[in-house]
Amino acid sequence: xxxxxxxxxxxxxxxxxxxxxxxxxxxxxxxxxxxxxxxxxxxxxxxxxxxxxxxxxxxxxxxxxxxxxxxxxxxxxxxxxxxxxxxxxxxxxxxxxxxxxxxxxxxxxxxxxxxxxxxxxxxxxxxxxxxxxxxxxxxxxxxxxxxxxxxxxxxxxxxxxxxxxxxxxxxxxxxxxxxxxxxxxxxxxxxxxxxxxxxxxxxxxxxxxxxxxxxxxxxxxxxxxxxxxxxxxxxxxxxxxxxxxxxxxxxxxxxxxxxxxxxxxxxxxxx
DNA sequence: ATGCGGACCTGTTAGC
DNA sequence: TGCTAACAGGTCCGCA
Numbered sequence: 328x329x330x331x332x333x334x335x336x337x338x339x340x341x342x343x344x345x346x347x348x349x350x351x352x353x354x355x356x357x358x359x360x361x362x363x364x365x366x367x368x369x370x371x372x373x374x375x376x377x378x379x380x381x382x383x384x385x386x387x388x389x390x391x392x393x394x395x396x397x398x399x400x401x402x403x404x405x406x407x408x409x410x411x412x413x414x415x416x417x418x419x420x421x422x423x424x425x426x427x428x429x430x431x432x433x434x435x436x437x438x439x440x441x442x443x444x445x446x447x448x449x450x451x452x453x454x455x456x457x458x459x460x461x462x463x464x465x466x467x468x469x470x471x472x473x474x475x476x477x478x479x480x481x482x483x484x485x486x487x488x489x490x491x492x493x494x495x496x497x498x499x500x501x502x503x504x505x506x507x508x509x510x511x512x513x514x515x516x517x518x519x520x521x522x523x524x525x526x527x528x529x530x531x532x533x534x535x536x537x538x539x540x541x542x543x544x545x546x547x548x549x550x551x552x553x554x555x556x557x558x559x560x561x562x563x564x565x566x567x568x569x570x571x572x573x574x575x576x577x578x579x580x581x582x583x584x585x586x587x588x589x590x591x592x593x594x595x596x597x598x
Numbered sequence: 599a600t601g602c603g604g605a606c607c608t609g610t611t612a613g614c
Numbered sequence: 615t616g617c618t619a620a621c622a623g624g625t626c627c628g629c630a
Contacts, residue, residue: 330623361606361626385624402623403608418608437607439624454626481601490625497623587603589621 329400331462331495332538333557334385337406340551341431342380344408345389348425349376357420361401361441364421368444372396372423383450384458384494394446396423397454401439407432408553459493462531467493469525476516476524483519484512484585487531496531498588499566500538504530506565511597512590513583537562565591 329337350372358364375391382388387398387406398406411428421433421442433442445452460466475492486492488501496504505512507530510519519527543557551557560567564574569582573593582591 333623359607361624399624401606401625435607436609437622437624439606439608479600485601488624499623587621588623 329385329402329404329543330497330500330538331385332500332535332541332559333543333551334382334387334400334495335539336543336551336557337400338380338382338387340553341406341408344427344429345377345423345425345431346380347376347378348427348429349374350391350423351426352422352424354422354424355420356415356422357418357438360420360435360438361399362443364442365444368396368442371444371446377425383455384461384490385497386455388449390449394444395449397441397443397445397449397452398433399441399454401435401437401441403437404433404435404440405551407434457491459489459491462493462495462528462535467528467532469521469528472528473519473521473524476519479516481516482513482585483510483516483527484588484590486516487527488588493531495535498590499563500531500534502566502591503534503564506592506597507534509597511594512585512592514598565593567591 353369353372355364355369371393375393377389377391379390381390385399389396409430409432411424411430418436419432419434423431449455476486479486484501484505487496504527508523508527510523510527538559541557541559541562542551543559565580568580569591571580572578573580573596576593576595578593578595580591581594582589
């Protein structure tokens with residue numbers, strides 16, 4: 328589910344409710360996520376005050392004086408803000424309760440998500456240390472991508488979905504950005520010129536910004552911290568439109584599999 | 599170093 | 615209608 332816009336929507340949604348609030352209780356109903364929730368997390372978080380709610384790529388960070396809780400929502404996770412007393416539903420694996428009677432509740436049906444704890448600099452955590460630049464910063468430029476693509480024969484789509492190249496670009500937005508930049512998803516990364524990379528980075532930034540504005544994309548069941556869906560799916564030009572006509576040239580959109588991911592594209596517009 | 603395929607787990611939907 | 619198989623937004627890991 329969550330790509331960068333969904334995670335940012337979640338971050339912005341939960342921050343005002345928990346910033347500077349003290350953790351009163353941590354309830355773990357299911358510790359077996361992608362990795363087990365560390366047993367020390369409960370006692371480590373208790374009585375700590377949330378100093379910052381940050382995002383790095385698709386990771387959410389709750390910073391305290393004692394350490395940092397790292398969330399990843401995987402494919403099906405969501406975080407919601409509720410009042411103490413609201414009973415948990417299926418797949419509500421973790422509650423973090425605060426002194427202002429707020430619960431931060433993690434729901435994750437597929438359990439591909441994670442909740443970890445680190446007392447070191449969280450950005451140096453093994454999962455975060457080798458992440459590429461944030462797509463919405465100046466570090467992510469056409470020149471940068473072009474440099475990185477030198478000698479890389481991998482198809483452009485998995486290339487831009489690689490977190491060490493750039494974070495936060497998942498299947499939906501990669502598919503959309505390549506359509507907008509008129510690049511065939513299978514094209515080798517090293518066979519795209521600098522100018523086209525400049526266009527591609529521009530498209531990625533524009534699409535991510537628009538999606539954040541719309542509150543993310545809801546395909547199946549994404550909900551923000553208030554339990555509401557996002558509205559970006561109404562803007563999708565190719566994702567999920569296999570066999571339907573291209574909005575630009577009316578050609579029937581094709582679907583191929585790249586890696587294990589579905590890729591929809593227009594064979595006339597994208598070369 | 600790069601690039602693949604498999605793995606994690608559950609829910610929904612398409613197809614028989 | 616009911617069962618089964620395929621597929622789903624992510625990404626780490628091990629192997630070639």
